Amino acid sequence: AAQFGEEVPLEARGPQMGVTEPLPHRILPVVGIWTRDKEYGAYLRQVERGNIVFGGAAERVPVDLEPGHARADPTRLPLQLRAVARLLPAIAKVAVIRTWSGCEGYVRDMLPVMGCSATTPGLFHAFGFCGHGFQLGPGVGDAMAELITTGRCETPLDDFRIDRFSRAA
Incomplete structure (x- = not known):
């Protein structure tokens, strides 16, 4: 857009995501809550294999635009798990097997x-x-x-x- 004279206040940030060990598949919809208090907003979904994929709560991580990577911050995981446990208390007893982040564009x-x-x-x-x-x-x-x-x-x-x-x- 900027190449055509249309400047947009866009910032690259990375959402932090996590996935648990597989559990019996029981959750069909995506479950989440959005709030301006970032410590409480969270979402999760369960994939057919049984893993629970979750995100939210933590501030977005910085992105290195060369080469376009974001790194998950393990210090943010406890905050995320507290927020996700408000939606699904049983997740507090489940092992998280990996975390990741990616690059997304955020408009002001x-x-x-x-x-x-x-x-x-x-x-x-x-x-x-x-x-x-x-x-x-x-x-x-x-x-x-x-x-x-x-x-x-x-x-x-x-x-x-x-x-x-x-x-x-």
Whole structure:
């Protein structure tokens, strides 16, 4: 976007994730809570093999953009486990077998950028999902396909326009 004159306050950060040893498969939905108090927000899901994949609670870790890696911080794991145990108390007795992090883009206002370029006809943006890309991906794909193919979108996208940053200045 910046190459087309559309600056966006985007920061690379890494969410810290963990996975437990396999347990009997019983949890079908993704379970989570979002709160502005980062120590309480957490989420988990159980994969078919039985492992529980969890994240949240801890601040995002720094990302080294060359080569694009983030490293999990083991000192943050106890905070994460306390938050996840509020959702699933039994997890306190389960072994964590690995942790990891990755690189995600976080926009200053924590909203993604979606829609037409404000500077370049035929250019469309969909980025900066602040850790919610997998959840929003199918809907974003539908909305962007409609916008690109018809020039309009039934889903309101105004709050996600790229020029919201230049208008705020």
